[in-house]
Each structure stands twice: as C-alpha cells, then as structure tokens.
Amino acid sequence: SIPAEVESDILRRVRTLLRELDGHHPSCQSDRGMLRWTLHKKIDQNPSNGSILVRILVKELERAERGDFRHYIIPLLHTLMYALIKAPCISDELCSRVYDFCKKLLTLPKPFCTIGLDYAIRLKMERTAPGMLYQRMVISEQSLKSDPYPYQEKIFIFADPELLSEAICNALVTDTEAAQVSQSPRACMCYVIIHAMQAALGEGCNVSGLKRSLQEMPTSDVEHWFQQVVAAVESAGQEGSADRSQHAARLEKIYCAVLSALQAGELQAGGLQGTPLPNPNISFHLWTEDDQLWKELVLFIRPLSQSCEPNCLSQDLDNFEIQDIISECECCEQTRFSILSTDSGIERDLPAAAEEPFAPCSAETEQSRLQRKGGIKKKLSPLESVAFLQAGCNGAGAKPLAKPPKRAGTPPEPAAPLQRLHTARIVLLGDDRILGRLAQAYHSLRKRETRRVFLTPRLNLQFYYIPVDHAATGQEELCEVAGYLGRADPWYESNINTLCHMIPKLATMPSSPSKHLMTDLFITDVIAYYVRMGIQPVCFQVYAVKIFFNDPAQEPAEDVFLTELRTQAQDSASLRGVCGELTEPFLQVVVSDRAKEVTTSLRSTGLVMKAIPADEAEDLVCLNVNITEIIRINNLSGRSFSVSSCGWSRPQRGQTLALRGRFAHAVNMFLCSCSMEVSPCLEPSYCLQKTRTMKFSLHETEDVGLAKYMPKSLLLPINTFAGIIQ
Structure with missing residues (x-):
C-alpha cells in the first residue's frame, strides 16, 4: 500500500509547479527550476513513486483539458513522459490513459498536435514492449553496439572562453567528466x-x-x-x-x-x-577555432581510429570526383575555394589505361581528358582527406571505399541509401554573441556541405541554447534570445533560463560536498533533461550583410549575423571627426508584397539592427533598425553637435524602422565611404541549384526544377520544449 503522505507530498509539488507556470513564483527565487528536478528525483529515491507521479500527472492533464488550461499541458506531458521513462514499471492501464490523452491532442493546433503525435507513437510501442523507451535512450546515448537499434547520440557543449570566465569553464569541465564515471x-x-x-x-x-x-x-x-x-x-x-x-x-x-x-x-x-x-555522453569544448564545430562533427561520425590505410588514400583520391562549383553562385562569393591538385600533375604519373577500362573515344576527347590545370601540391589534414570523408560511417548505408571495375554492358547497381544513424546535440553556453558565432559556423558548414556532401545524409543536427550571465551583471541586452524563448515557451523559462545566474554562482562556490551535490546532480541533470525532451525548434532567420566600398580596388566585405548587427561609420576629416551623411532607402513589405521605398538623409554615427521581435507572437523574420542620429544645435558661441540615440522613422521621431514578413528584399545603407546591404541569408544548396538551373535556362526568372521545392532562406533552429505557443 502507498502511504497517503507520500502521495500528498507529490501532489503538492505538482500543484506548486503549476502555480509557477501561472507566474506565481515561489518565495525563494533560487527554487525556480528545481521543482521538476525534485519530482523526478523522487523516482530515483523510491522506484514505487514512479507510478504515483505518473498517475497524478495524468489526472492533472485531464483536468487541464477540461478546464482549458492549455499552458499546463506541455509542461505536464514532458514531466510525465520523463517519469515514465525513468520508472522501473508502469501498468498498462496508466500507459493506456496517457496514450488516449495524446491522441486527443491531435485536434489542437501546433505545437500540441505535434508533441501529442510524437508521444502517441512512442507510447504505442511502449505499451507493447515495456522498457523500450529507456532501452533506446541508453543505447543511443551510450553508443552501445546493437544491430536492431544502431543509432548513436552525443552531446557537444560549446563555450566561448572569451565570454565565460575560467572558473565557469573549469567547473563545467569537471562536472561533465564526473558525469561519465561509472558509465x-x-x-x-x-x-x-x-x-x-x-x-x-x-x-x-x-x-x-x-x-x-x-x-x-x-x-x-x-x-x-x-x-x-x-x-x-x-x-x-x-x-x-x-x-x-x-x-x-x-x-x-x-x-x-x-x-x-x-x-x-x-x-x-x-x-x-x-x-x-545513465547520464548522456557529454563532451565539453572551448570554442577556439572557427571550423571547430565541423571538425568535431566529422570525428563523431568517423573517428580517426577508423580512417583508412595510407595505401587506400591515394586510390580513393583518384576515384573521387569533386562536385562542380559554379562561380556565379552569389552565396559562395564570400569565400573562394580553388581546386587543388593532389598528384604531381605529370602525365606519366597517371594510372595506366589498363587500370581504368573505358569506352573508345576520339583523339580530341582523349587530349582533353589528359589536360591538367595549374595547381599546387598540398598535404591535406586527416579531416580534409577525401578518403576519410568518403569512407563515412561503418554502419548501415555506408559506401565502400573501393568499387570493383564494372564489365561492359553491366547495369549499375543502385546505391544503398544512407541513414542518419548519428545525432549530434549542440549545446551553446553563453549569451547572444555565441549564437552569432554559431550562425557563422552553421552557414560555413552548409556551404561546405553544398560543395561536398558528407554530414547531411548521415547526421541529425540539433541545437540547444543555455544562457549564462558570465559577469553576473544582469546585462539583459546580451540575452535577448533567451528572453524571447522564455516568453514563447514558459517551460523553457522555468527550467533553462534559471541557469543563467545559477551556473556562475555554483562555479564560484567553495569546494564542499553540497557544491558537488548541486553541480553534479542538478546542472548535469537539467542539461540532460533539456536535450532529451526539447524536441520543438524555434527557427531564427540568418541574415547576410555585404559592405561595398567606394574604392574599386577594395573587395566587398561579407558576413552573417543572427540577432544583432552594429555598425559605426568612418570618420571624415572634413566633418571634424563627425560621421558623414547616411542615406537609407528602406523597403517595407506589406501584406500584398508591394514594396514602398522611403528615403531620407540624416547625420549619424552608426546604427544597430536587431532581429528579435518584442512580442513572441510576431514573425521572427523581422528587422528593427535603431539609428544613432546627430542633432545640430546652434548657440551663441558657434555651432556644436550633440549625439543622441533614438529610433527614427518618417515623419515622426521616437519610432523604430521595421521590416517584417517573409521578404526577399534587402535593406541598403549608403554611408559616406561605403554602402551596406542586409538581406535574409539564402540557403547555399538552394542558391547553387538555382544557379545550375539558370545556366541551362537563361530566360527563367522563377524557381524551376528542384529549386522550386527547396528552402530558400537559411534558418537556424534552436530547440525548446514547446516551440512557440500561440
């Protein structure tokens, strides 16, 4: 029999959690975010509490549905599913009630129907094969070898050492290493x-x-x-x-x-x-190199210990055909990549004709086949090795290193489809600046995948964000993304945003048994809970910025940003150190997609563009422009200047320029020494496909072929528990 006081205590904790979701926080703010943690720890302390917690959560879910308390549903459902996975045994009657409730969610809008469908599918299998959810989670997170379920997962925590203090980084490294003990x-x-x-x-x-x-x-x-x-x-x-x-x-x-x-x-x-x-497989990385993310993902799929032998390397390099890189592709103009020759370039070093059977060809074709363009001999790093990449994974769907020569008239064998057996969960620690760095790395990765596909067909990539106030100064302007996600998803606010100030405090606490208990059992557990249950992405638009200089000898500068762009105009000697004139044609897209051009001139020292809307219900594809304007003031002693930062629009001051909607236009800024263009960053694969199509259809202006069905804009998805609840 279950003691009444145990059930009463669990019910009280669940009701306290619901009051927190209503905005009635506990008296002690440090308790925020620990309510869910203490509930699940009840199961670890006494396995029989699992059935009690699941039963109470089912009743609260059914009550929330009857009372139309929709903001309770997703937090309660995530808490219930996590308890069901951890509990040693749950009756079929309880699983059936949860399954029926998830099916009812299919009649509600997103994200309720999406989460309900996902959990209904899982519960259907769990009812038939109890323990399946636990089993799959442990196998994938610990990379246990299993043919029936060959999936692998890994958590990569990335922290920028320039944003986080050494004490915080050391504490997190210690905790992630301690979490792997006895596993x-x-x-x-x-x-x-x-x-x-x-x-x-x-x-x-x-x-x-x-x-x-x-x-x-x-x-x-x-x-x-x-x-x-x-x-x-x-x-x-x-x-x-x-x-x-x-x-x-x-x-x-x-x-x-x-x-x-x-x-x-x-x-x-x-x-x-x-x-x-068991705690997931977690690795902690200080982000010190621009391409570090790509390197870690490649090593996750194919560790260096699995790389091919040196004698296979040269053979695979000869067999590899580099994809066409179309120079007219605008999205790839930022970085030009030359095709490097990996052989000596001497004709006698080429494979003999007998080694590569081919159909007879004309002398002209033969001559063109043997021509080699000028190149340089370069020793590739192990990660850049084509053989290393082409070998891929040794799991199902992997391509063989070498193919036997085909006989004439033999039909080609269909290639085995690749499977995404690996899931990389990238957790970013820091403020909005590390998300900007992620946007740059993600854009570079997508461009690399456009040129040579390796990760895309094999890897499921998931992004997570945990804000950390490194200086404990409460600079909210550096955590605007976390604030937006917290307003959009209350469960993210309760469980993740609470870590913003807690991680620095725990990292600076003196060594004690209580500190080890908090860091090892709380921080690590919350990160694990976030990556396990955070399945709903919020997609942020990545923006491209291009600066054109008046000097024709100076190449345009290009970059991408995610949420904020700050620019300062260059000084002009004729204006005595004050910035020159800024002319801004602004395109505002209305519902009918007709653009209205507004042009004005004003004296300014720079501007700030922000892509975070003030309201979570607004479209994420928007730009708010704040211009630092110089206002002239005449006085008796002569003319002087004072600087004030304000929003600007026509015809009234005090407002902010805004560009909203799913637009394809650009914002152009013309300064005294340069001009700047800001536009939604295009998906590199879409840009390449469209350029290839235009190459054969010069008069086509609309998207045709595969480009018609490909995403145009490059979006960066950040996972939360519920996404955006409308």
Whole structure:
C-alpha cells in the first residue's frame, strides 16, 4: 500500500509547479527550476513513486483539458513522459490513459498536435514492449553496439572562453567528466537488461539475483544477453499489435537463463528496485577555432581510429570526383575555394589505361581528358582527406571505399541509401554573441556541405541554447534570445533560463560536498533533461550583410549575423571627426508584397539592427533598425553637435524602422565611404541549384526544377520544449 503522505507530498509539488507556470513564483527565487528536478528525483529515491507521479500527472492533464488550461499541458506531458521513462514499471492501464490523452491532442493546433503525435507513437510501442523507451535512450546515448537499434547520440557543449570566465569553464569541465564515471559499456548493458526485465515482469522480477548473476558473468556473456534482450524488445515494438503477455513470456525465458547459475533459494522476488538512467555522453569544448564545430562533427561520425590505410588514400583520391562549383553562385562569393591538385600533375604519373577500362573515344576527347590545370601540391589534414570523408560511417548505408571495375554492358547497381544513424546535440553556453558565432559556423558548414556532401545524409543536427550571465551583471541586452524563448515557451523559462545566474554562482562556490551535490546532480541533470525532451525548434532567420566600398580596388566585405548587427561609420576629416551623411532607402513589405521605398538623409554615427521581435507572437523574420542620429544645435558661441540615440522613422521621431514578413528584399545603407546591404541569408544548396538551373535556362526568372521545392532562406533552429505557443 502507498502511504497517503507520500502521495500528498507529490501532489503538492505538482500543484506548486503549476502555480509557477501561472507566474506565481515561489518565495525563494533560487527554487525556480528545481521543482521538476525534485519530482523526478523522487523516482530515483523510491522506484514505487514512479507510478504515483505518473498517475497524478495524468489526472492533472485531464483536468487541464477540461478546464482549458492549455499552458499546463506541455509542461505536464514532458514531466510525465520523463517519469515514465525513468520508472522501473508502469501498468498498462496508466500507459493506456496517457496514450488516449495524446491522441486527443491531435485536434489542437501546433505545437500540441505535434508533441501529442510524437508521444502517441512512442507510447504505442511502449505499451507493447515495456522498457523500450529507456532501452533506446541508453543505447543511443551510450553508443552501445546493437544491430536492431544502431543509432548513436552525443552531446557537444560549446563555450566561448572569451565570454565565460575560467572558473565557469573549469567547473563545467569537471562536472561533465564526473558525469561519465561509472558509465562503462558493461554497466550500461546491465542497466538495460535489468530495466527490461522489471518493466515486463513487474514485481515478479528478482532484481537482486539478476544483478548478482550479471556481476559474476564475463563481459562476453553480458553482451550476449544484452543483445538477446534488445532483439526481443525491438521485435515486439516493431510488431505493434503483439500481445504484451507474449513479450513478457519471451523475456521470462531470457530471465530464467540468466538466473540459471543461482541457487533455488535465491530466486525469490524482492520487489521493484530502481535502475539508474545513465547520464548522456557529454563532451565539453572551448570554442577556439572557427571550423571547430565541423571538425568535431566529422570525428563523431568517423573517428580517426577508423580512417583508412595510407595505401587506400591515394586510390580513393583518384576515384573521387569533386562536385562542380559554379562561380556565379552569389552565396559562395564570400569565400573562394580553388581546386587543388593532389598528384604531381605529370602525365606519366597517371594510372595506366589498363587500370581504368573505358569506352573508345576520339583523339580530341582523349587530349582533353589528359589536360591538367595549374595547381599546387598540398598535404591535406586527416579531416580534409577525401578518403576519410568518403569512407563515412561503418554502419548501415555506408559506401565502400573501393568499387570493383564494372564489365561492359553491366547495369549499375543502385546505391544503398544512407541513414542518419548519428545525432549530434549542440549545446551553446553563453549569451547572444555565441549564437552569432554559431550562425557563422552553421552557414560555413552548409556551404561546405553544398560543395561536398558528407554530414547531411548521415547526421541529425540539433541545437540547444543555455544562457549564462558570465559577469553576473544582469546585462539583459546580451540575452535577448533567451528572453524571447522564455516568453514563447514558459517551460523553457522555468527550467533553462534559471541557469543563467545559477551556473556562475555554483562555479564560484567553495569546494564542499553540497557544491558537488548541486553541480553534479542538478546542472548535469537539467542539461540532460533539456536535450532529451526539447524536441520543438524555434527557427531564427540568418541574415547576410555585404559592405561595398567606394574604392574599386577594395573587395566587398561579407558576413552573417543572427540577432544583432552594429555598425559605426568612418570618420571624415572634413566633418571634424563627425560621421558623414547616411542615406537609407528602406523597403517595407506589406501584406500584398508591394514594396514602398522611403528615403531620407540624416547625420549619424552608426546604427544597430536587431532581429528579435518584442512580442513572441510576431514573425521572427523581422528587422528593427535603431539609428544613432546627430542633432545640430546652434548657440551663441558657434555651432556644436550633440549625439543622441533614438529610433527614427518618417515623419515622426521616437519610432523604430521595421521590416517584417517573409521578404526577399534587402535593406541598403549608403554611408559616406561605403554602402551596406542586409538581406535574409539564402540557403547555399538552394542558391547553387538555382544557379545550375539558370545556366541551362537563361530566360527563367522563377524557381524551376528542384529549386522550386527547396528552402530558400537559411534558418537556424534552436530547440525548446514547446516551440512557440500561440
């Protein structure tokens, strides 16, 4: 029987969590964000609390639906699903009630229907094969080898050392390393076996005997039974319509085989016991190089230890065909890449004709085939090696390194489709400036993938953002993205934005057992909860800026930004150090997509563009322009200047220029020494595809072919728990 005081305590904590969502925060602000954490820790302390918590959360969800308290639904549902994954055993009756509730969400708008559908699919498999959600999470996060479920995940925490103090970075490195302790592959395989047995057999499972039997086994035997359990759970989950009792019977056979070495008196059931949910595989990185993100992702998919032998390298380089790079592609003008020759360029060094059979060709064709353009000999780094990239992963869908020569008349074999078996979860720590750096790295990665596709077909890329106030000064203007996400998603505000000031405080606390408890069990757990349950992206538009100089010998400068652009005009000697005239033609797109051009002239020292709307319900594709204007003041002693920062528009001052809507126009700024163009950054693959289409259809102005179905703008998705709730 369940003590009444335990159920009452859990119910009180759930109701307190709901009051926080209403804006009635606890008296102590430091408690914010810990309510959800303490609820889930209740399951770790006593496994029987799992069923109590799930039952209470189901009742609160049903009550929220009847009372039309929609802002309760997503936080309660995420809390419930996480409890269901952690709990050792949940009855089919409870799973059925949660499944029915998720199906009801399909009638609501996004994101309710999206989250409801995702959880309904998971629950359907969990009802047939109890323990599947836990099993899949552990296998993927710990990169355990499993043919039935070959997916792998890894969390990459990126922090800019210029934005975060050394104390914060050291504390986070220590915590992420400590989180990996006692998470050996053998231990994680034992966790999967024990959890699957408890989920299927319930209180009839002798957990103590099962643990003792697994401890006495050699690792090879543990791995054997692990594979048996995974195969049984996955096959039952894939069947869908299979009876739950049949799945329990399969696992009971494995259970008896594992316990066969124990004495008969040790086979008595001992009640439910908790099975730890291991921390994910987390690596902490100080972002010191521009291409560091791309390098880490490549190493995740194919570690250097799996790279091919040197004798395969030259052969693979010869077989590799670099994709056409069209110089007219505007999105790639920022960085020009030359095609580098990797051989000596001497004709006699080419492979003999017998090594590469080909159809007879004319002398003119043969001559053109043997011509080589001027190039330089360059030693490629291991990560830049084409053989290294082309080898890809050794999992399903990987391409072979070398292909046997084809006989004449033999039809080509269809290539095996690549699968996205890897998921990289990129967690950014810092303020809005690190998101700007992410936008630049993401744009560079997309351009690289346009030239040579490697990561895209193999990798599922997810981005997360945790604001950190490094100086503890409360500079809210540097955390505007976090503020926007908190207004759009209250669950993000409660669980993630609370870390903004908490991480620096915990990092600077003196070493003590209490500090280790807080950092190891709270910060790491919140990051794990965020990446596991944050499945709804908020897509931010990446903007491109191009500066043209009056000096024709000076190349235009290009860059991208995400949320803010600050510019300062150059000084002019004729104006005695005061900036010259700024003329701004401004295009404002209305609903009918007709552009109205507004032009004015004013004296200014610079401007600030921001792409964060004041209201979370507004379109994220918008620009707010603040111009620092110089106002002339005449006095008795002569003419002087005073500087004031204000918004500007016509005909009234005190307002802000705004460009809104899904627009394709640019904002052009003409300064005394240069002009600047700001526009939504185009997706490099779309730009390349459109340029290729225009090359063969010179008179086409609209998108045709594949370009018609490709996304035009480059969007950076930041994951939250609910996305934007309208």
